[in-house]
Amino acid sequence: LSPQRLAGRRVLITAGPTWEAIDPVRGLTNRSSGKMGFALAQAAWEAGAEVTLVAGPVALATPRGVQRIDVVSARDMLEAVLAEVEAADVFIATAAVADWRPAQVSEQKIKKDASGRTPTLSFTENPDILATVAALPRSRSGALYCVGFAAESHDLQRHAEEKRARKGVPLLVGNIGPETFGRDDNALLLVDAEGSMALPRAPKTELARLLVAELARRLSATP
Ligand code: C5P
Numbered sequence: 001l002s003p004q005r006l007a008g009r010r011v012l013i014t015a016g017p018t019w020e021a022i023d024p025v026r027g028l029t030n031r032s033s034g035k036m037g038f039a040l041a042q043a044a045w046e047a048g049a050e051v052t053l054v055a056g057p058v059a060l061a062t063p064r065g066v067q068r069i070d071v072v073s074a075r076d077m078l079e080a081v082l083a084e085v086e087a088a089d090v091f092i093a094t095a096a097v098a099d100w101r102p103a104q105v106s107e108q109k110i111k112k113d114a115s116g117r118t119p120t121l122s123f124t125e126n127p128d129i130l131a132t133v134a135a136l137p138r139s140r141s142g143a144l145y146c147v148g149f150a151a152e153s154h155d156l157q158r159h160a161e162e163k164r165a166r167k168g169v170p171l172l173v174g175n176i177g178p179e180t181f182g183r184d185d186n187a188l189l190l191v192d193a194e195g196s197m198a199l200p201r202a203p204k205t206e207l208a209r210l211l212v213a214e215l216a217r218r219l220s221a222t223p
Helices: 035-046 074-085 129-134 156-167 204-221
Strands: 010-015 050-055 067-070 090-093 100-102 123-125 145-151 171-176 185-192 195-203
Touching: 010 035, 010 074, 035 050, 035 090, 035 204, 050 074, 074 129, 090 129, 129 145, 129 156, 145 156, 145 204, 156 171, 156 185, 171 204, 185 204, 195 204
Parallel strands: 010 050, 010 090, 050 067, 090 145, 145 171
Antiparallel strands: 100 123, 171 185, 185 195
8 A cells, every 4th residue: 555545535433332311320332342443544644645534432542643532422423524524525423323212311310119129221213424424424525434233142144234225325334253343363354336345354453455546546546
């Protein structure tokens, strides 16, 4: 990869889990580590891009040169993304956004009931950040290239193709099992309109470089 293949491009990336509050001290989250998104941010910066990384709660250092915006919930993440996306040429959604959040957030810590009654949670759906961004009209010239990720336990190819269509994005990247969360390595399946291509198991940092090279190739093919 020649080092400056994304020079002049602006890349916006979501990474990590979201955290959905139940009350001031409790919440729901998931096991996403953010490693793939952070590796992509670093690789894009190394390729010359201007990079903004919108990160849920993760324990990772900010890659050099990258502008990082920390968020907590899916709605915070959407708001931060919408504030940044206008300037972007590429949007990469690696975040494991919570599909649902508690319908009510208690302003006070929920106390244990002396009679042993347990609280019941009900949920409401979170916004789909990737689908929202992919459907945005562009007020400035130039297209936004959107990339989605998918973690599936089975039938990856079929699910990735369906997800690509459902989210309205040109490229969907599937994590090839085993469970990727927290691991330093991964294997990827790139699914686009033409078909699919596998990137064999490698450290996430290496896969990020390959994916960035692939993105640079696609962007230079579309003026
Ligand atoms: O529908 P599913 O969660 O499997 O889709 C995964 C892809 O969509 C990932 O790229 C993820 O970052 C994105 N996504 C999102 N907002 C959501 C749910 C998923 O941006 N609420």
